[in-house]
Amino acid sequence: MSHDTLSDVLRTVRLRGALFYRVNGSRNWAAEAPPAREIADAVMPESEHVMEYHVVTRGSCWGAIVGEAPVRLECGDIILFPHGDAHVISSAPGMRAQANVAGLSERVDQLPFTLNLDAVEGNGDMPCDERYETGLVCGFLGCDLRPFNPLIDTLPRLLHLTSTGGQDWITHFMHQAVAESRSKRPGGEAMLERMSEMMFVDAVRRYIDMLPEESRGWTAGLRDRFVGRVLALVHDDPAKEWTVEQLGDRVGLSRSALHERFLEMIGLPPMQYLLNWRMQVAATLLRNTNATVGSVALEVGYASEAAFVRAFKRVVGKPPAAWRREKARGAHATHGR
Incomplete structure (x- = not known):
């Protein structure tokens, strides 16, 4: 049957992407995000539900829902938090940082901006420097939950997708996001928003493909x-x-x-x-x-x-x-x- 049910749902629940920042980390560093509902009005005020994602563009790190076991992230990996849980991205497992809610709501002249971290403290918005061991592209996705969104409830709280070895378009997304954050060309923000939506669709498709045969749920x-x-x-x-x-x-x-x-x-x-x-x-x-x-x-x-x-x-x-x-x-x- 030719009808694309997943695309129909994503259109109808108004999936929207917003790429906000890059993270560079060196030595001992951590970045902590509060529950998405606490920052939804600041980052995506027109969306009922907000999810955060991170794509590792350089090096490796760890990602975890606060209070739960971390997962190791390598270059090219994607980690999403479909239910908007508070989470930590860090250079080593078990680290915590102060969630910077105010910083996310600050207006910048053009997105994405860069956050450089060294020993869990932010060092300001400065150009990318290869001396940073780890790099990530981070952003938000928004959608409606009501009256009926059959997709979100069936996704896990943490969705980790490993790199496919540079053979898919996610690799292009990573490089393009890094380039746009440096050059800040006209139209870059809109392009990256659409690319983040495509990344989410691809992530959901990969998740469906990985489900065991005995799985239940909408996906x-x-x-x-x-x-x-x-x-x-x-x-x-x-x-x-x-x-x-x-x-x-x-x-x-x-x-x-x-x-x-x-x-x-x-x-x-x-x-x-x-x-x-x-x-x-x-x-x-x-x-x-x-x-x-x-x-x-x-x-x-x-x-x-x-x-x-x-x-x-x-x-x-x-x-x-x-x-x-x-x-x-x-x-x-x-x-x-």
Whole structure:
């Protein structure tokens, strides 16, 4: 089936990238990030959920969620924190540093900027120097969690992807990020934002490929012979009046077998998943267009505006018109800063 379910989800939940800084470290150094929710308003104010990532461009280091076992990172490795956990990147395992929340919210003339660390203290924003043993490109990714984001919950708290030996485009991303942070050419910030989004998509694809056969969850469901096809059908045409019987007929399973398999894999019955996804699509239309509530209802499969309003309120917690006004006020406040 040609429908790309992962791309559909990432578009609809508004995946956005923001590359903010490079880190150079020598001797004993550490950089600690607070929980992403504490800095979300400063770094990505329009996103409901913020994730931080780091790509090792030179040398090696260690990365860990605060209080948990660290992992060794080599040149070309990527480490992501999909749930926004507080974390530490350091020259040796077990090190800590003061999280610099204020520094992330400082305005710079053009991103990315450079943070040079020596013995866990910042030495200012100075040009890259090869005497630093370790280099990283660091940034943020934002997305919506509500009404329904099936991807984030199925990702691990720490996602570590090892280098593929310089044979993929991540190597180009690393070199380009370093070059842009030095030259600060016009358009560099926007280009790196898009590249960071591509990096995340590639990381998720690699994670899916590495999942054991017995894995469960939305990401594992994408590659399941039957569940993956059902997801593709639902995402290709969420407004269609699907039934479990129709979906089962399309993928070659009985109603009961499909219900059981989908529930075991995804954690939701097929019709509940369809309802949740319709509300996510509706939320995107309410946020991004001037379409009336009635028009949005038709777009997601409701001939009755009243039935749509009830369903939206049940999933989201408030009627669609009130939700739209709330999001519009939030966006206006953000742009007014």
